[in-house]
Amino acid sequence: MISAVIFDLDGVIVSTDEYHFQAWKELAKELGIDFSREDNSRQRGVSRMESLEVLLEKTEQTFSNDEKLAMAEKKNSIYRDLLDRLSPDQILPGALNFAEESRKLGLKIAVGSSSRNTPFILKKIGLSDYFDAVADGNDIQRSKPDPQVFLIAAERLAVRPAECLVVEDADAGVEAAKAGGMFALALGAAKGHPGADLRADSLERLSIEKLLRELG
Structure with missing residues (x-):
């Protein structure tokens, strides 16, 4: 029951899917990565760090854990700024x-x-x-x-x-x-x-x- x-x-x-997409796309642009909506769809329902790994699959660059944490935090900062647009409507x-x-x-x-x-x-x-x-x-x-x-x-x-x-x-x-x-x-x-x-x-x-x- x-x-x-x-x-x-x-x-x-x-x-907030569109806000997530825009935030990841901005981070990807800074890294020289082409990030698509198809890539973004693979991030649905998983953690921020797992989502970052989806993005980084598209580059041969390697990053330390600290660098990855900084990237994830930067994405979240962009995303939080976009969330200011949210309302009950x-x-x-x-x-x-x-x-x-x-x-x-x-x-x-x-x-x-x-x-x-x-x-x-x-x-x-x-x-x-x-x-x-x-x-x-x-x-x-x-x-x-x-x-x-x-x-x-x-x-x-x-x-x-x-x-x-x-x-x-x-x-x-x-x-x-x-x-x-x-x-x-x-x-x-x-x-x-x-x-x-x-x-x-x-x-x-x-x-x-x-x-x-x-x-x-």
């Missing part, structure tokens, strides 16, 4: 309705995101105090597809992993949910993942009550 819904943040509640269609319906059914709701910018993003879109719990990149040592962030969210909600439905738009997130013993609702690009329990294009006009009936 589902007693909690854990939402990924980026691509589920709000989309940019919450994705259907996200709040889905969360509100979950609450009305007596379900707890949480965010489980690998991003260390999660608190800043939630503040910009006016949802800092909205969720019953938040687990993010500041809490974890292992990013998705490791289930650590979702397991922390479940622990903070005081529910068992088997009682959680994770809402994800990235393959790595679906894999993390299943590795943690949770149900997975796969959205958008992730809906073709064979491990997903439920699938939808987006949360717009999606009913949690109907989905729970599908799960039995």
Whole structure:
């Protein structure tokens, strides 16, 4: 029986994909690397340092760990500047309705995101105090597809992993949910993942009550 819904943040509640792309592209330009949207799509759902490695695959240059950390921090600084443009108007269609319906059914709701910018993003879109719990990149040592962030969210909600439905738009997130013993609702690009329990294009006009009936 589902007693909690854990939402990924980026691509589920709000989309900052374009800001990520622009920030990585600016860093790539400084390094003389041609960075495409296809490259950017491979970074979805993984950590900042893993995303950097995707970018650095396109150069024969070698860098020390300290240099890589500095690059990742520079990218994040660019990204944070772009995030200043975020507002509540940019919450994705259907996200709040889905969360509100979950609450009305007596379900707890949480965010489980690998991003260390999660608190800043939630503040910009006016949802800092909205969720019953938040687990993010500041809490974890292992990013998705490791289930650590979702397991922390479940622990903070005081529910068992088997009682959680994770809402994800990235393959790595679906894999993390299943590795943690949770149900997975796969959205958008992730809906073709064979491990997903439920699938939808987006949360717009999606009913949690109907989905729970599908799960039995």
